[in-house]
Amino acid sequence: MSNRYAIILAAGKGTRMKSKLYKVLHQVCGKPMIRHVVDETRKADFSKLYVIVGHGADAVAATVGNEGECLLQKEQLGTGHAVLQAADQLADVDGTTVVLNGDTPLITHQTIEKLMRIQEEQAAAAAVxxxxxxxxxxxxxxxxxxxxxxxxxxxEKDANSDEKRVKEINTGIYSFDNRKLFRLLKQVTNNNAQGEYYLPDVISLLVQSSEKVTVYTTEHFEETVGVNDRIQLAAAGKYMQERINRNMMENGVTLIDPDSTYLSAECTIGKDTIIYPGTVVTGASHIGNGCIIGPHSQIKNCAVGDETEIDQSVLEDSWIGSQVQIGPFAHIRPLSKIHDQAKVGNFVEVKNTEIGERSKASHLTYLGDATLGKDVNMGCGTITVNYDGKNKFATKIGDGAFIGCNANLIAPVTIGDGAFVAAGSTITKSVNDNALAIARSRQTNKEDYALKLNYRVNH
Incomplete structure (x- = not known):
C-alpha cells in the first residue's frame, strides 16, 4: 500500500442544525454523514485514515468504528488546528495527506483519487x-x-469587495505533501476575523515559499457541498437519492417513478426488479431478481429472494424467500422467516414467526412466536394467542395442517402434521397428527327471544 494518508475533520458541533445530535451523525439516505465520507475514503488507496473528533467525540468514534483512528481536538480553534491533532502520527512521515470534511457526504472516492493523482503527477506541494x-x-x-x-x-469574512466577486471557490478538500503540510501548519496564525487557525493559510505559505500549488476543478460541485443546516441536509439527501436511484437503474432495476422512490445507501436490488412509487427501502436490505415491490411498501433490513411480490406492506428485520406473495397491507415484524412460495395476505401480522414453503395466511390473521410447517393453511381471523400478560409462548403447526377460520390457538400448543382445526375453535391442548379438533360450544336457538331484547331502532 502507498504512503497515502487521509484526515477527516469531524469535530464541529453543528449549531445551525439546532439538534441534540452532533452534525456529522445526521443521516443522509439512512447513513450518518461521517460514514458516507469514511466509506468513500476507504475505497481509495490510503495507508491510514484519521478522524478528528471534538463535540460528541464518543458518539462519532462509535460510528466510525474500526474504519479509522479517532484523534481528539479538545478545543475547536479552526481547521488548521484540527489537522495539527494528527502531527504526532504524521509530521515526520513521507507521503501524501488528503484532508476532507465529515459534513460532505456526497464526496466520491473517484474525486479523492483524482485530486491525489494530480498533485502527485505534477510534483506539487499541494492540490486544492x-x-x-x-x-x-x-x-x-x-x-x-x-x-x-x-x-x-x-x-468570505476576510475577503474584500473584489475578492468576493470571484466565482472559483475552495471546497475545503486538499491533497498535500505530508511533511510540508505539517511543517507549515506550525507557522499559521489566527490573525483573522474569526480568530481561528485556517488550514487554507498553508496554501498561502506554500506560495510564499515558491512551492507549486495546483488545483483540480470538479465538474460535480454537488459532491463537495457541506451540510450546516436542515435545508442543506435535505438538499444533500436529494442529491444522494438521485445518485443511488440512477445507479440502480443503470444496473437493471426498474423504478417507475424515481422521484418518489427512497432507497438507502446500503441496500442492494437485483436485476429486473420493479419498484413502484412511494416505496421506501432502508438499512442493509437486499432484494433479489425479478421482484415486484410496492407501491407504498416499507422494507427495513430485510433479505428478499427472487420473484417475490410485496404490495403496500411493511417488513422489518426479516428473511423472505423466493416467489413469496406479501400483502396488500401485511406487516412482517422482526425475526420472521417466510419460506419460498408462501403467502402472507391482506391485513396479516407476523412476528418472530417462521412460515414454511407454500403455506398460506391469506387474510386477517395474527401469527406471533409461531412455527408453521409446509403447506399449512391458516384460516381468516385466526390468532396464535402467544402472550399471557407476562410471558410469550410458542405455537407449532405441522406440515399440511388446516386451521379453520376464527380459531384461537392458545400457546404453548402444537398442531400435528395433517391435523384439522374446525372453524371457531379455541384450542388449549395439542392436536395429534391427522386429528380433527373441535372446541366450541353447542349452538342453541331460542325462538322469538330477540323480541324481548328490544334493541331495534324505531323509525
Missing amino acids: LTAMVDDPTGYGRIIRDESGNVAKIVE
Missing part, C-alpha cells in the same frame, strides 16, 4: 479541489496571480 459556482457566498475564494497560478485562498 475547487469548483465554479454562480453564487459563491459563504465560500473561501481562490485568488490567482496574473499568470493564473494560485496566490492564496481568502475566507
